[in-house]
Amino acid sequence: MSNIIVVGCGRVGSQLANMLSDNGSNVCVIDKSAEAFAKLGRNFNGSTVQGIGFDEDTLLKAGVEDCDVLAAVTQSDNANLMCTEVATHLFDVPHVIARLYNSDHERAYAQLGIDYVCGTSLVAEEVFGKAVSGHGAHLETFGEYEVLRFSLSLAHLERRTIRVSEVERDHDIRIVAFERADGSASSIPTGDSILYHGDTVMACVRHELIDQFSAFVQK
Template identity: 70%
Template sequence: MANIIIVGCGRVGSELATLLSQNDGNVCVVDRNAEAFSNLSRNFNGTTLQGLGFDEDVLIRAGVEEADVVAAVTQSDNSNLMVVEVARRIFHVPHVIARLYNPARERAYMQLGLDYVCGTSLVAEELFSKILSGHGSHLDTFGDFEILRFSLDLSVVGMKFARVSELERSHGIRIVAFERRDGSASSIPTKDSVLYHGDSVLACVRHDLLGSFSKYMQM
């Protein structure tokens, strides 16, 4: 389970926090304004902490010393930069991501070696995709859907094979193509196609269903 700190609980931060907590992430959301936490969905199952996200003591209380990811998504480029620099340089967090409003600063962020997302549209989905990289191979984000390629893990449910129709009906996904584990065949499936443990699968999965379906993705 990844330990993730999100600084900023506006529309982007709250949506990102919900997506990650539903995907079994251990999420702590930090915001200087306690009222901002009302933006969080009822499905959010992480923790919240009021305080300045670039304050070292606040970050320690949020769990930065054990964090795998820190994402700074406040409405201030300066604050976001301070957050990720403190997380990276002082606490050596392995993956930091900053939201960037001003495209003129992109070159500076690149020179600093910072991972960032620039723009206001689909920001939460792009950040989510970056953090989600451990779940198979993320190919693209399309509206409310993630397009993924992964090895099918049926051992978690004690099965050696399953029909495409069963997986799609039970989990609300769409399986686009598959390839046998040994590479002997690949195909666009029908509802009656049978998938085996270890087969490579190309699938379209809705954001809100990804958490429950991720157990079928071999890491």
Template identity: 70%
Template sequence: MSRNVIVVGCGRVGSQLANMLSENGNNVCVVDRDANAFSNLGRAFNGSVVQGVGFDEDVLTRAGIATADCVAAVTQSDNANLMTVEVASHIFNVPHVIARLYNPGHERAYEQLGLDYVCGTSLVAEEVFSKISSGHGFHLDTFGDYEVLRFSLNLERNDMKSIRVSQLEKAHDVRIICFERADGRTSSIPTGDSVLEHGDSVLACVRSTMVPSFARWIQD
């Protein structure tokens, strides 16, 4: 599913994230206060860019925040990232905001604020990409390396009418927590032998790095 995403910060992480999102069919706008930073995107990038401060309301408006599905603030400043996602969330009501966090001592504060974040210095772009790809519409929570998702199962895309829970779990490092039939006639905590059908509503725990490949099982 194509999303409108604003990436604030065009350093190594921001440019890598923007290209990953663009290559996967998303509409991407990159914001950075330094116009020279946009050279990090390379010639293959087919999104748009806006020069300016990421938490400035006018800048975000020019970047298309009115229709943004997600804002990812990945500058090298924790304060700038926090202010950006706060403005995006509370002023523009963007449904999914993600902040890069350098200081792990602030994790508890971010959790108390209910902010989605990525903390670390390596594979940051990949982790943010996974969070965006999982989609706020069916992304419920994050636990360490895992994402909790609720979605409608897509078997038609995989030319199947049904699949055993054990097959799905083994192939994708996933744990199916609960499911409900598409017609609402029954719900269950499954065993490995339980059979899932197209359109079933599924609650699952998925390793973050597996979300992009697992997305083919999720109805858009």
């Protein structure tokens, strides 16, 4: 069972929290207004914490130390950004997702490596998909493809290396760049390039294959 914190209990946050809870996740919702929790309805079986989503004490009360995913979906881009920074850098939350209102900031979010959802419709559904699949940081969307950045885990293999051509063939993706885990080198790969456990990889993945590919990455 995943432990997920949702920051913001407006229309999107309350819908997202219920979707995650119905999916079997352990959900805690944070909002600065106690009245906002009424939007969750009587059937919500998660927990709530009143407070500011980027406040350390509030996050600790919400269980951030055991958190698998944090979704910051308040109505403020600045608040959402601060939530992601605190969750990532102070508490090492593995997967952090932010709602982004101002599309002019997409480039900055991409450069910071922040996984985000930008738009005004179906936001809860998109964040839900990211939270459940647990795939790596979203960089861009091109039609039916998403560009993802993730840390490659090969712990499930007897060997700790794999060729780019093997990953592309087995998972029907295209790897466009990688960086060594120790930061010693980065490269645009060929099919013969070798990837190591812990390397940071950028890949183009079709939407319908994200769940399957995420299962491989996170084994």
